[in-house]
Amino acid sequence: MMTFTLWDIVRNLLLGGALTLLLSMVAFVLGGLAALALLFARIAKHRPPRGLAQIYIEIFQGTPLLLQLFTLFFGLSLLGLDVPAWLAAGVGLMLFSSAYLAEIWRGCVESVPRGQWEAGASLALTYREQMRHVILPQAMRMAIAPTVGFAVQVVKGTAVTSIIGFAELTKTGSMIANATYQPFLVYGLVAIGYFLLCYPLSWYAQRLERRLYATRTN
Amino acid sequence: MPLVRTNRLHKHFGKNHVLKGINLEVEEGEVVAIVGRSGSGKSTLLRALNGLETIDDGTIEVDGTALVAEQGDLRALRQKVGMVFQQFNLFPHLSAGQNVMLAPQIVKDTSKEEAEVIARSTLARVGLEHKFDAFPDQLSGGQQQRVAIARALAMSPKVLLCDEITSALDPELVNEVLMVVRQLASEGMTLIMVTHEMRFAREVGNKLVFMYEGRIHESGDPQTMFANPATPEFANFISSLD
Ligand SMILES: Nc1ncnc2c1ncn2[C@@H]1O[C@H](COP(=O)(O)OP(=O)(O)OP(=O)(O)O)[C@@H](O)[C@H]1O
Numbered sequence A: 001m002m003t004f005t006l007w008d009i010v011r012n013l014l015l016g017g018a019l020t021l022l023l024s025m026v027a028f029v030l031g032g033l034a035a036l037a038l039l040f041a042r043i044a045k046h047r048p049p050r051g052l053a054q055i056y057i058e059i060f061q062g063t064p065l066l067l068q069l070f071t072l073f074f075g076l077s078l079l080g081l082d083v084p085a086w087l088a089a090g091v092g093l094m095l096f097s098s099a100y101l102a103e104i105w106r107g108c109v110e111s112v113p114r115g116q117w118e119a120g121a122s123l124a125l126t127y128r129e130q131m132r133h134v135i136l137p138q139a140m141r142m143a144i145a146p147t148v149g150f151a152v153q154v155v156k157g158t159a160v161t162s163i164i165g166f167a168e169l170t171k172t173g174s175m176i177a178n179a180t181y182q183p184f185l186v187y188g189l190v191a192i193g194y195f196l197l198c199y200p201l202s203w204y205a206q207r208l209e210r211r212l213y214a215t216r217t218n
Numbered sequence B: 001m002p003l004v005r006t007n008r009l010h011k012h013f014g015k016n017h018v019l020k021g022i023n024l025e026v027e028e029g030e031v032v033a034i035v036g037r038s039g040s041g042k043s044t045l046l047r048a049l050n051g052l053e054t055i056d057d058g059t060i061e062v063d064g065t066a067l068v069a070e071q072g073d074l075r076a077l078r079q080k081v082g083m084v085f086q087q088f089n090l091f092p093h094l095s096a097g098q099n100v101m102l103a104p105q106i107v108k109d110t111s112k113e114e115a116e117v118i119a120r121s122t123l124a125r126v127g128l129e130h131k132f133d134a135f136p137d138q139l140s141g142g143q144q145q146r147v148a149i150a151r152a153l154a155m156s157p158k159v160l161l162c163d164e165i166t167s168a169l170d171p172e173l174v175n176e177v178l179m180v181v182r183q184l185a186s187e188g189m190t191l192i193m194v195t196h197e198m199r200f201a202r203e204v205g206n207k208l209v210f211m212y213e214g215r216i217h218e219s220g221d222p223q224t225m226f227a228n229p230a231t232p233e234f235a236n237f238i239s240s241l242d
């Protein structure tokens, strides 16, 4: 039987970790762009875009990520579309992220007091100008900390994509564990890998939150 | 022709008939004080005058720009009507100067340099030229309200609406804001203000409007009205004040 050195294990895990990082970033960035579109639909003046965005968001928030991935991966292949695991993983996580980010950001936009809109309106700013110059700058400040916090959820969420066979950190870990019969060591290293990816983000989110809190109370 | 004229203005909130045919005329340079009990529709009237509330029936005309129930050019109307709010509503992410510069740049395409000149001079009018770079949370309530006045003035409105602009202030800060309003009045600014400061309304106002249950119940010269209330409701109102 083949023998694995610790370096072999770590090297393979680093590769999986890189894919986890890549998948997280793609899902987060593309999901963020989609979330921006969803956000504007969700707070639009007209009912149809608001309703559609709300249905979308509720579907993705109301079902497990795992099932969303299954549906994408197996559902589409049932229709004869051969979706590779990486694509299903990327698209699935992106859709998932977009729904959550849109909802986080909507909360921030709506927490800007009504009086701010009215002050903008009374100065003859249009809805778009009020949004752009008055509301969004304030909402964005509030959004930074929860958005970074959600990035942590996305990194951890990528683990689910191992189920459909995408060889990110967790999947790589389970393959190595099976081959080496050293599950404790391997999964321990996997956990450390996630921690190294997530901790800087959590730390940064907390710092941002503290700073925001400090400026509020000053 | 009056600068501001409303004609049979009606407004409902659901079943609540809040404005029941308001006919108000304000001449250029006039200072109108609107008084009345809580819920009589004072704020709603003021908010209707710059389109913050839609109206169900009637017309509003400001310096030739007409607004007929829900139709009309809001942007044009709002450029002629400035508003100062009870809660200041300064933009917290912008400095005092930027607060004042924002609307002229966006709405009137004023250059940044020119907007800054305007901002400095309007801030000087409210006695705050030295606070140009201060952020709202670094200013006292009275100072914030004066910046809010400067912000409205920077758009050179034809008429300034003030809704209880001293009600959210600590008593010791009320005077600095009233002084600014008094100054504006003496410079010939047309003012429509809802106020609980009766003494101020009497001293500075050319015209007093008493609102009662969604109607203008009594209006006229403040001195005369206070000396000889024409209606029992107004007599009741002033006697309940002291
Ligand atoms: N946005 C709104 N939705 C529903 N009802 C409203 C709204 N704004 C005001 N009202 C109602 O309209 C009526 C008049 O309110 P308004 O604020 O104009 O009174 P006011 O004279 O300014 O009173 P106050 O002295 O307390 O400021 C009240 O009955 C109030 O409850």
Ligand SMILES: [Mg+2]
Residues within 6 Å of the ligand: B042, B043, B044
């Ligand atoms: Mg009011």
